[in-house]
Amino acid sequence: MDNILTKLFRLTNYISDRFLQFIEDLVLREIARYTESLGVTPVAIPSVHGSTRSTSLQPSQIGGENHGIFEKRASNNSKELLVDTSSIVLYAISISEAVPSFFLKGIKSRMVKTLRGSSDDIGWLQHAPGMPLVQDGTSRFLELLSDIRNGKHSLPSSFVYLLIPGLFSNHGPLYFVATKRFFSKMGLACHIAKVQSEASVEQNALELKLYIEEIYWGSSRPVMLLGHSKGGIDAAAALSMYWSDLKDKVAGLALVQSPYGGSPIASDILREGQIADKETRRILELIICKTIKGDMRALEDLTYVKRKEFIMKHKLPLDIPLISFHSEASIAPGVLATMTQIADAELPWLPLRKLWIVESDSFLESRHQVPVMVPISAAMAVCALHLRLRYGEKSDGLVTCRDAEVPGSVVVRPKMKLDHAWMVYSSKKRSPSEHDACEMCEALLTLLVELGNTKREVD
Structure with a gap:
């Protein structure tokens, strides 16, 4: 029984760590996008484990293949303690304190666009002006x-x-x-x-x-x-x-x-400006263009x-x-x-x-x-x-x-x-x-x- 609980604690900790890393990477991606036209803007972000990740956003690095901000953190899989869910909230607060407000506005905009999805588009033909009945x-x-x-x-x-x-x-x-x-x-x-x-x-x-x-x-x-x-x-x-x-x-x-x-379905998958839009598109391009030899425009x-x-x-x-x-x-x-x-x-x-x-x-x-x-x-x-x-x-x-x-x-x-x-x-x-x-x-x-x-x- 102890062995099962140990494995469960380890799995829960791993999932929590990956989720926090996902949030962190999303924030850092947004910072990279918004600082692309602003020059050098060093930003220090506290990591999940209490250390600090410093992002040196040099213009030559932004848009390149090897972003310093996307470096992988070594995950501490040896920990067997169950992570308190409140750490996620605390981590989000620590990010908001470290990141300038205009970065957060961009993140908020992408989150709102993701959550709203196609709410404003479904059935648009029925109230479009000039359309026959x-x-x-x-x-x-x-x-x-x-x-x-x-x-x-x-x-x-x-x-x-x-x-x-x-x-x-x-x-x-x-x-x-x-x-x-x-x-x-x-x-x-x-x-x-x-x-x-x-x-x-x-x-x-x-x-x-x-x-x-x-x-x-x-x-x-x-x-x-x-x-x-x-x-x-x-x-x-x-x-x-x-x-x-x-x-x-x-x-x-x-x-x-x-x-x-x-x-x-197509709009929610391919909508630009939402969370993980570029990553989703790359996956679809792999499936449609490379695997079945189709055209993404379809x-x-x-x-x-x-x-x-x-x-x-x-x-x-x-x-x-x-x-x-x-x-x-x-x-x-x-x-x-x-x-x-x-x-x-x-x-x-x-x-x-x-x-x-x-x-x-x-x-x-x-x-x-x-x-x-x-x-x-x-x-x-x-x-x-x-x-x-x-x-x-x-x-x-x-x-x-x-x-x-x-x-x-x-x-x-x-x-x-x-x-x-x-x-x-x-x-x-x-x-x-x-x-x-x-x-x-x-x-x-x-x-x-x-x-x-x-x-x-x-x-």
Whole structure:
């Protein structure tokens, strides 16, 4: 028992020491930033162990690789006494006495910005001046969904249906595949856009513009667009930037769970001027740019700052049928606790094929897919709970409901509990009464066709 308590004391002391070191380093970083333009300003900071750390902020050192202020303190791991939590408060007071007030103002500003997060940005489109109003199309959507469940399909074959995947879809081999297969079985021309999911919005807008023109000239039929998540933003950007070239080729756009106004998740991670902003960015650059060979702008373009700049610069055309669909993820304890009952994802399986065995295409296709269970729904539930507790906002786990409503669109607000990944990965029904993602996409596109027909009649 004594051995366990000794280890517990040692661990607690280590965690306390690391936390105090973290606070100290944050303060010293702020001092370095604020003294960059002030010349030499020596500052003495008392350390956790009672000694004094003197920071000689020479101009030649600031911004260099080897900052004297960032030198590591040798941690005293041999101590086995439990540190009193009041030492943290006393240490903060000692820092405030040693650091000039204008440094503390900078630290306070960063802390306030970190704590406020996206509170002032969520739903900004709904009160922005000059934005057209939305219409509620939920009831008609539910009627169409009920007809589809009863075997009544009314999607015309006079269009080509283009599905546009969202961020990181290149790493989800079956993203939209079930929906494409569902449409193809009904005899409809359906494609999944081949875009670099981790590319910037402007780059994908150009790629989609060229892709739509290729489809149109090859089929002589207008294109109906359905974009999920960032895919909806990419599609909207293509229409905003190249409408003069696409107005006769695109018949409508449905944005499904798209952060058209911005995403609090992306903004909270990448917001400049908050605590540890540069460190967080370096980690993301390592993951996105180095590991998966993507572009950081793909995530930056989803922040509120970038979305405001883009929307104010590139307006969506008002003479095209628009639908925006959003949902709310379940945050019930059962979903939060369940880490295996998730969206029916599938991953490719590449068996060693014997060259002397002749196998049919359907057999090969079935062998190359193996169902797996991954904790997507639980992760979405945790994120949705976080956004609900921090901002009081309903969301699908990644996108708040208010940010998904596109000005001038017909909004679909179903009361079903659907998380952000459900629309593209939920291909199996857990009960005969449940709708699946394929039927939901069909109902959205059917509603989009009706809006187009109504608009043409009015014109």
